[in-house]
Amino acid sequence: MHTVGFDKHDHAACVGGGLRAAEETCAKQGLRLTKGRRRVLEILLQEHRAMGAYDILSILAEEGYASQPPVVYRALDFLVGNGFVHKIQKLNAYVACAHPGDSHTPVFLICRGCEAVAETAATLKTTLGEAAKKVGFTIETTIVEAEGLCPVCTQTNAAGAPA
Ligand SMILES: [Zn+2]
Ligand SMILES: [Zn+2]
Ligand SMILES: [Zn+2]
Numbered sequence: 001m002h003t004v005g006f007d008k009h010d011h012a013a014c015v016g017g018g019l020r021a022a023e024e025t026c027a028k029q030g031l032r033l034t035k036g037r038r039r040v041l042e043i044l045l046q047e048h049r050a051m052g053a054y055d056i057l058s059i060l061a062e063e064g065y066a067s068q069p070p071v072v073y074r075a076l077d078f079l080v081g082n083g084f085v086h087k088i089q090k091l092n093a094y095v096a097c098a099h100p101g102d103s104h105t106p107v108f109l110i111c112r113g114c115e116a117v118a119e120t121a122a123t124l125k126t127t128l129g130e131a132a133k134k135v136g137f138t139i140e141t142t143i144v145e146a147e148g149l150c151p152v153c154t155q156t157n158a159a160g161a162p163a
Pocket of ligand 3 (some may be wrong): 112115154
């Protein structure tokens, strides 16, 4: 069993939806979603968890796809550059976007217990934008990474704590 985000949801639809959104965007913008790029996205969609490039590489190698790191990095560059995947700096890892197709400021909730990652779109952008404007700063990208405990790990923690 693996964690599928922090909410119970139809995960098959979640993976299928993510792939479809990427396919549609690529078709619309004339981008090439090659088999390798698509597979990397699919691997990330299957886990609501940040994965390092080498985790992805070992899965691809097992499947007989690319076994060269540059291939994976190029696929990840493409996926990140087009907003299908986000990079979590804190973990130096990647996670599939939970809101593909929307322009949004991703906010990541990272569990320090099990490394599950949930993405939530926050309304932080306006507040932050206003604060930045006051000091004459132009924001180009914002990525918020919050660390804490997911519901499962919070419970485990509480159960293990002395009464
Ligand atoms: Zn899911
Ligand atoms: Zn996103
Ligand atoms: Zn957790």
